[in-house]
Amino acid sequence: MNNISVIMIAHNKKEIIKSQIEQLSSIHNISMDSITIVDNHSSDNLCDFLVSQSRLNYIICDDKIENYSLILNTCISEFVNTQNDILILDPDSFLLPETLKKLSCALNPDNGIYAVCPQNILDISNDIHSFSAALNYVNNNDVSKINLFKIIKPEINTILLSHKLLSEHTLFDSEIISDELCLTDFCINNILNDQFTYMADNVYQYYIGNHNSYYSPTNRNCDLAYIRQKWHMNYINTIPSSNLISMINEPIDKELNVLEIGCDCGATLLAIQALYPNSTLYGIEINPISAEIASHIASVKTANIEESVDLWNDIKFDYILFGDVLEHLRNPSKVIHNCRHILKKKGKIISSIPNLMHFTVLHELINGSFHYTDTGLLDKTHIHFFTYNEIIRMYEENDFNVINTIASNVTPMLSKKDSEFIDALTKLSSHKNDMLFKAFQYITLAEIKDT
Template sequence: MKTSIIILTYNKLEHTKQCIESIREFTEKDSYELIVVDNNSTDETPQWLKDQKDIKTIFNEDNKGFPKGCNQGIEIATGDNILLLNNDTVVTKNWLENLITALYSDESVGAVGPVTNNCSNAQSIAVPYNNLEEMKVFAEEYNKSNSENWEHRLILIGFCLLIKKDVVDKIGLLDERFSPGNYEDDDYCFRITDAGYKLILCKDTFIHHYGSVSFGADLLAFNYLMVTNGIKFKDKWGFDIGYSCGVNNNIISLMDSPKDKAINVLEVGCACGATLIRIKDIYKNANIYGIEYNLNAAKIAAKNAKILGYNIETDKIECEEDFFDYIIFGDVLEHLYDPSKVLLDLKKFLKKDGYILASIPNVMHYSVIRGLLNGNWTYEDSGLLDRTHLRFFTYNEIRRMFISTGYVDRYCLMVYIGKGPQDDEFINKISELIDDSLKWQLDAYQYIFKAQRIN
């Protein structure tokens, strides 16, 4: 089996040298081919590449951008797998063997990626090393193939993305509308999912990543690309990736069923299903269900979960009673016209010892009160005053809602955000106007409730 490793370069020769030399050091000689696409580098990169005997090269006369450059490399690749690798990475012992083991662990797996020290999407881990030599020692100990450390993901960041060539042939090349780069990897991941394949994050494999060496050099241009390509992504897929693909780990932390139990979980407002996928990773025998208002996001979620409906306030849910162990509302109840009615209607589908798990923003947060005292109640695109919020809750009102609909709250987790000295001063001032027992509610940004059905 051969893997075609495709690397794009644009200046930064020292990083490219480190990357390629690490591939030569830690990858079995006959198991790969190296393809480098140079996007019109103006340093010594082109000459150095010409001097290398084991690299297939493409030299562009202008900067074609990341998606186009990758596509050029894919078109001349002869391997069974395609590996898109940033030139600011340093690979490590057993890196490719581990990734291939995960990639071919099941026919349903379409692509895999490793963890690193510098990455978004919760693909980075804390590392103890201070230089590359220490990094190699760390990685050699870390890179032990173990399927227990694989996670099913909706998105894998493209700094190191290994894809079966059959999958590439099926879904096509990277979408060049995202040139010069950013969001093309997200788009590709959703195309892989839409084609019926899974993406696996290999937490048993680590490589070093400097991060944004090319794009990060011009932060203003980088931020502009993130915004414009984010809009392009939303136009293409019909949902916002930041809003629809997050995992609610706070909600998951309140689940305490035995890991091997066959539990039934419904998430209302499941978006693309990222939280449900994570639950399935933890609870291997779980049956996962979703309800999602956005039809485009629901289509993605349906690849991994059974979708029972789209509008929780109008659709009739076809499901047996006393069925679910958990019903999840991750930042959903505040968007409903009548959240109390929804809680009442869904109660019959919850097992007699089942739980509602809900994350709900706190309108008593000091930032909202400060705005009010300055005469402002300004809606925003996200946050406590999200313009799509229809209902607003304090801690006491949340408890009243649950009690009045037949639930008892068993646990409440508070979520906080960072604040400065001026914020503490403001909290202390307004605390003089309220009972001491309420002061903590000024600081809580969000509540995560675990409420049990009352029989």
Template sequence: MISIIILSHNENDTQSCINNIENNLIESINEIVIVKGNSDINYKSEKINIININDKNLFSYSFSKFANIGIKNTSKNNDILILNDNCYIVENTLENLEKALYSSENVGIATPVSNIGPFYHYQSLNLPFESLQSFIDYTKDKVNYKQSDNELRLRTSFLTVLIKRCVLDEISLLDEIFISTDFASDDFCLRALKQGYKTLLCNNSFIYIKGDLYYNIGYLDKNKFKNKWGFDPLYSLSIRTEILDKLSIDSSSAVNILEIGCACGSTLLKLKEIYKECNLYGFDINKESTDIAKHIDNANIQCADIENDDISLEENKFDLVILLDVLEHLKDPWELMKKVKKSLKKDGQIIISLPNIMHISIVNSLIQGNWDYQESGILDRTHLRFFTLKSIKEMFQSIDCNMIYYFSIYSRISSEEENLINLLSTQYNLDKNQLMSYQYIITNKTL
């Protein structure tokens, strides 16, 4: 059975949310708990339990605290669906979420696709729907449940989430040190993972979020998370989606994939969805990250310093080798590229990403006599080597990869930088694209 917890912020939204749920009820739902501040909501129903919080500091309550109050007031054997009152479910959403949650014994968390959401969780459509009805029209041919459409994730955002009761029994409630939905979600998913429970994104289940995202306060919790887990979730748990359309290896064949600098393994897990028959290998220097990546089924993950530890790469083994934001951190990236090339099969693919030191922001600063290291970005203080497009091409040529393909990733530029680009490109015949490219993705093969 399922208890629905509605986190109430606005009386009208809450009323609409309840009406929406009652139009989509399934037999396994036998309880609705509304957690709210002191207001006039007094909905009459045998299934509805209203938890009224009388606290003058209510404004300081986090997503986690609201959700935990609701969980504590549900029937002790029920699974839990947490829903903000500005979220509206569409046809088959609840049925499909429940099917996904029970598609395997070791699945403990299931979340739907939303119309909007944080970009780094990759579970929202981010399309400009004018209304709930336009969203329903868009999704109506996508709501037929297929287990094969479910997608394993290391984390999802709990904009709406269905959680097995046994997960809560084993790992306890959401951690209330986190204010934002997203960091609390990440923390819960990882704690569940370490207890053997997986998280699924159900791609046949949809919610519509009206207005703003509640509790998504961004980076306030970043240091708390890093102190608890030992890595930055915005980097180490991200899926590097920018490489997915660059893959040239046949997805129907059995392949060996190596990622050097795999972090927590989110990109490897995504590749496992694409390449159903694959063997995954990964190296990363961060032990806390690799401890997470080791929970990916059939993945050979090692915590190692790829440059200083005694690591040997088997020759002619890999179909795909990925190095994303790695080479700039090494003393001798050219030597590692030689090892990578030897480990690659004859028709194998290498994909790397590197920041572009020729980006106009760096040129502009240098003209003014500045070379200021930062916590992140092109002048990240941990970078040891710096590359232009020309030097990247030369590195590939040094390992006998003469045919390469490059793709630019751009960043926002100021009007001052735009003027400087026009001046330099005219005065010195410089390629504008090389001044505008913040980062390059380079590969030896293309579709």
């Protein structure tokens, strides 16, 4: 494929890089001189291998681990033909046969498709544990039909970019050090120009990594501080809430009005649109920058929901979503009450709410600690706390029936000490239900009672 340039940035991935080069050449017909490898301060002699290659483009960062964004910009300016599309390939991501060809065909800047990425085949089957098993899956299943759906950013740092995208706008923000936040920032900027990244289903990569960046916590903290300054957000949420979405059980062609309160940048609304293409999406977000990003996905208003939730004249909703929002409110019960007036008959509220009864909180509490943190159960921005019973009471007092509740993020493996502590708590309690101490949060589906 002569119109694609490949960039891989690697740290201690010598053997994997060898395999990648061989597969890019033999399976995807990429010429060696279209591949650029960056050895980002490896200690496994990757640099010696690169030097021995006659046709590869390469950069060796031998003094320290270098800034990911700056590396990308350098590779693009030094080695990429301006008419070539660019594949940024995570070294741990192996593209299955036809994947690169399909991604290239999917790119269509004239129709607004400037960036595409494949699915991780491990996300669709628990039976795939090797590249050969992934090949068997592709060979034995119909993967000819390709659907594209918008995402905020790829979960894995593999993405094919149209050369038109990079010619029309500035490149990657060279102030950002780490790979994850570099691509997050890049994709968010593109959304503001209505240039979304698209996930292609039935187009697969086989990912052997663990999503852990080799960049140090210090580098990540520097990036987070920079992101806060640039975007006025503590973090940029790019991952949709699968817990909230799983509570929507409707025919895929049904026309739904869905409102997400506290919609952030719109990742969950975007995922709902992919599943229910006839849905009409709305959002309320207190952060004006997040709301501006989400407004490219849905009809979004910047507002404080404790003042009003009735912001659209004559529109009634099938679903209202609260993803980790109610615990931040001074009077969450009043907000739930106000939602009754903008829901359709049999309208539903879906919420995810942290559980104050989690054993880790109680362990600290009986030892005299109630220490607020930046994130988690005792997030310092939480001003209202819930247990399972308090969640049920809040809904019932506002004339909702709770029709489903799921305990979420239950720790699968507990230490002997933690198990003994939970057992002791359960024996002391009147309910005798150890799950009330294990659930990190509750996902709740509540429906308006018949009147």
